[in-house]
Amino acid sequence: MSQALCWLIGTVAVYMAAKKLYRAYPKVYLTPLLVAPIVVILATQLSGVSFDRYEEGAGWLTKLVEPATIALGMTLYRHMDIMRKNGWAIAVSVTAGAIIAIVTSTGLAYLFGLDASIRESLAPRSATTPIAISISGSIGGVPTITAIATLITGLIGLIAGPLIVKWFGIRSAVARGVLFGTSAHSAGISKALEYDAVTGSVAGIAMMVTAFVTLIATPWLIGLFG
Numbered sequence: 001m002s003q004a005l006c007w008l009i010g011t012v013a014v015y016m017a018a019k020k021l022y023r024a025y026p027k028v029y030l031t032p033l034l035v036a037p038i039v040v041i042l043a044t045q046l047s048g049v050s051f052d053r054y055e056e057g058a059g060w061l062t063k064l065v066e067p068a069t070i071a072l073g074m075t076l077y078r079h080m081d082i083m084r085k086n087g088w089a090i091a092v093s094v095t096a097g098a099i100i101a102i103v104t105s106t107g108l109a110y111l112f113g114l115d116a117s118i119r120e121s122l123a124p125r126s127a128t129t130p131i132a133i134s135i136s137g138s139i140g141g142v143p144t145i146t147a148i149a150t151l152i153t154g155l156i157g158l159i160a161g162p163l164i165v166k167w168f169g170i171r172s173a174v175a176r177g178v179l180f181g182t183s184a185h186s187a188g189i190s191k192a193l194e195y196d197a198v199t200g201s202v203a204g205i206a207m208m209v210t211a212f213v214t215l216i217a218t219p220w221l222i223g224l225f226g
Helices: 002-024 032-047 051-064 064-073 073-078 080-085 087-110 118-122 129-139 143-167 173-192 197-224
Strands: none
Touching: 002 051, 002 173, 032 051, 032 143, 051 080, 064 073, 073 143, 080 197, 087 118, 087 173, 118 129, 118 143, 129 143, 143 173, 173 197
């Protein structure tokens, strides 16, 4: 029990240290969502601790993702006028992005001849982690693979998102929010909030819509690939 508690406290400490480092040196490769997992993985490997033992303590952090996601509702409430004004544009854009993410993930896995369970594990990668894992388990995927794919998706969004915003000169807060929320879920929201509150709010609603569309569309689209 004491060891599990140590891993819980240690994980939080590593994340807080990584966050402080990122604030001092805001470089993409120093983002806490990239640095913290690497440090924790190295620590568990060097100490010989299994994932199950680590999960006994740090697993509580995973359980906090769901209430944290719900708490985003406060940010959305503060910008309801923008949501009402751009509701259809957000809904259509996010729905299209979510469906494309499922099709490309499953399609590429199918073309490369990957096993059906792998295809089903990768399909919901663009939804937020708890929902992606739930979808994966319900359609025959491997939740662990889904969790890793979801994490990688978020990291790619953190790195590529700002570059896309810069290269294409995206100035609209709504467009930026849709980009980050649809492609990088909760990781995208953290990046979106660095721009402004409106971008973060739109990213929050985009993440929720993406999760909803992924939940409904994944089983049907998976069937198209046998």
